[in-house]
Structure formats: structure tokens, C-alpha cells
Amino acid sequence: MRVLSVTAQKPCSTGSGVYLTEVVRSLAKMGVSQAVVAGVTREDRVDMPEGVTVYPVYFSSEKLPYPVVGMSDEMPYTSTRYRDMTEEMAGQFKAAFLEVLDAAIEKENPDIILCHHLYYLTALIRAHYPAKKVYGFCHNTDLRQMESILFERNFIRQEIPKLDRIFALQEAQKEKIKKIYPISEKQMTVIGTGYNSEVFKKTGIKLSRKDGKIRMIFAGKITQKKGVKSLLRALNLLDYEKEKIQLILAGGAGNLVEYEEIKELADGCRYPVVFAGCVTQSRLAELYNDCDIFVLPSMYEGLPLTVIESLACGDRVVMTKLEGIAEWLADMVPDADIRYVLPPGMKGTDEPLEEELPAFESRLAEALREAIEEKDTKECDVSRISWQKIAREVIR
Missing domain, CATH: 3.40.50.2000 (Glycogen Phosphorylase B;)
Structure with missing residues (x-):
């Protein structure tokens, strides 16, 4: 063929x-x-x-x-x-x-x-x-x-x-x-979708076990359509010592003006924020393994690969509950350690209503707090998700 x-x-x-x-x-x-x-x-x-x-x-x-x-x-x-x-x-x-x-x-x-x-x-x-x-x-x-x-x-x-x-x-x-x-x-x-099991897998003990610091990671375009501004504002609603939490933002800029606004928000965040930039798949897997919680507060998604990749690396997930995604994940990875946050009301397909953002950010902060306080991440089986399975289905 x-x-x-x-x-x-x-x-x-x-x-x-x-x-x-x-x-x-x-x-x-x-x-x-x-x-x-x-x-x-x-x-x-x-x-x-x-x-x-x-x-x-x-x-x-x-x-x-x-x-x-x-x-x-x-x-x-x-x-x-x-x-x-x-x-x-x-x-x-x-x-x-x-x-x-x-x-x-x-x-x-x-x-x-x-x-x-x-x-x-x-x-x-x-x-x-x-x-x-x-x-x-x-x-x-x-x-x-x-x-x-x-x-x-x-x-x-x-x-x-x-x-x-x-x-x-x-x-x-x-x-x-x-x-x-x-x-x-x-x-x-x-x-459905797949993930690269040769790259994205657990490689050792989480760094938090060694130094007590909870590391969160976001991966994607650094933009509010992915919820990054809301994530930074939600972090400011948490009440932990500054040394307790670190956020890593992995990905490139979308709108450069908005990117500068996000950097300014990060500078004013009560917890340290690291801009990792665009990274290779292998480096992203390393970051997932270093971190404890993957956060995806997106306003619009199809079926994000990053959620599956982070689960494969042993992360707990906090994400917006978007149409169809929770159902698919519940079917494919029923034991996944995921906390869903109800999204804000929207105008159009991916523009949140400004007046609804404070309540959304409060819900996001509460989900992050729960994820931080929970001790061990539940083991989950992502073996049903693979690119090879998709390739076979295409040929069929």
C-alpha cells in the first residue's frame, strides 16, 4: 500500500x-x-x-x-x-x-x-x-x-x-x-489519539520526594486561549510558602504582545515561574518526570496529546472539563488521576467571558490545592492508547 x-x-x-x-x-x-x-x-x-x-x-x-x-x-x-x-x-x-x-x-x-x-x-x-x-x-x-x-x-x-x-x-x-x-x-x-511510549514513560522517583517542592508543568502555546493567564492568577490564590511550589511553562509564544503580558504576570506571581521555551519531545518527557502535576486550563481542545504523555510519565493532571475529552479519557484510561475544572462561559468558540474568569480561576485554584495535598499519584494504564493502534485502524 x-x-x-x-x-x-x-x-x-x-x-x-x-x-x-x-x-x-x-x-x-x-x-x-x-x-x-x-x-x-x-x-x-x-x-x-x-x-x-x-x-x-x-x-x-x-x-x-x-x-x-x-x-x-x-x-x-x-x-x-x-x-x-x-x-x-x-x-x-x-x-x-x-x-x-x-x-x-x-x-x-x-x-x-x-x-x-x-x-x-x-x-x-x-x-x-x-x-x-x-x-x-x-x-x-x-x-x-x-x-x-x-x-x-x-x-x-x-x-x-x-x-x-x-x-x-x-x-x-x-x-x-x-x-x-x-x-x-x-x-x-x-x-482517538496516541502517544510515543518509547519517549514518554516514568524514569525514576519524582524530585518532590527529595526536596519537598511541588513542581507543576504546563505544555502548549503560551496564551490565554490555553488558560495560561488564568493559571498564573489561580496560583496567586494558593496559600503555601514560596519555596513549596514551582511552575514550568513549556512552549512557544502565540501572540507576542500577549506573551509579554504573561511574562509580566509571571514576574508578579507569588511562586517562581520558569519559561522552558519550545522543547524536544525527549526534553519534555524529562520535565514531566521531574514534575508532579500537569496543568491544562485550556478554553478549547480536541484531544490533547500532552495529557496522555504526562500521565505516562506519572503526573497527576488538573485540566478544564471540555466537551468529549473526559468521556474519552474515562473510557481509555479509567484509572487516570485527573481533576476536572468547569470552564468559564464562552463567547464564540474559544474566547472566555471576562466576567466569568474570577470564578473559573477560583475553581482552578481549588483543584490545584487538592492535587497538591493528595499524597501519591494513582498508577494508571495508558497501554490502550498507541499510534500503532491508530495506524492499524487507518489501514483497516
């Missing part, structure tokens, strides 16, 4: 990029012949398994004279927002990707094209290669774009239902897809 995986953005950054890369690696272990088409810059290094051909589409170039598009409005690298794209920019995008896709499809002759995000590029591929089997992975940010902006909406709504199959991360997401697109139940498969 020959598979072509496609993404409009960088394949080695953000959750969807990790998802694509790990599926490619798992399929490679199964002996599947593969190639990847991805939107990158000439400075980017694309790390794929040996034997996987990469067909880059270069942004910030003569043919595509603007930064890589981002499915989120705030990406951990310089990016272009879909909401800001003009008709001319959309035309340049279409021409550049179809030129590379034509070459890749002619050479590779894939049996299946796996598209990441139910959005513009996937719609273009469905429209221009009607004889090919085209499957689409939903990553939630694509649904947010459809809900919040008008960019090529009619064209996308017309083409996405023609996909041969759509993979949803969890049941609630599947229902949301059906509200946006006229798609039948039989076209969809709930496929």
Missing part, C-alpha cells in the same frame, strides 16, 4: 503536526510506502522516517510570498492567519500546493491520501483528485475556523462531505463535525 500524508502547515510543530508525524512513523513500521506534502519554509528541517519522501511547499518564497498558514490564529512560529488571506493569497496557495501535489501523486501514485484538518487544502485535494481515495483527520482547530471565519467556507462545505472517510478524535467532535457538514454516520470513524 502507498500512502500520501498532507498538511498545509509545519509537520513537526503543534499537536496536529505531531499527530501526522507519529502516524507516518507507525505506518513506516508496518512497511507502508509513504510520502508527505507539507507547508514549510526553506529553513525548516522536516524529520521523517528513512524511506519517506518529503515534498515541501515553500512559504515565504516567490510563489508563496507570506509566512506558513496556521490553523490556529496564534501559532508557535511566525504564521499567516486564514482570516487575513485575500483572494490573491488564496490563489497563490492553491497554485503552489497543487503544483507540488501533482508531482507527488504522479511519482508516488498513492492508494490513499491522508489529509490533516478538514479545511481548505483538504477541500482542494478532494476537488482536484476525484479518482483518489481521500481521508481527512479532524483536529478541532479546523472546526473552529469554520465556525468563526468566512474564508472559502462555501467551497470547503461543498467538498469535505465528499471525502471517502473522516477520522474524528472523539465522539463529541464527531457530533460537532456533523453539525457543520452534511456528513453521514457511516463516513466517519472515531479514531
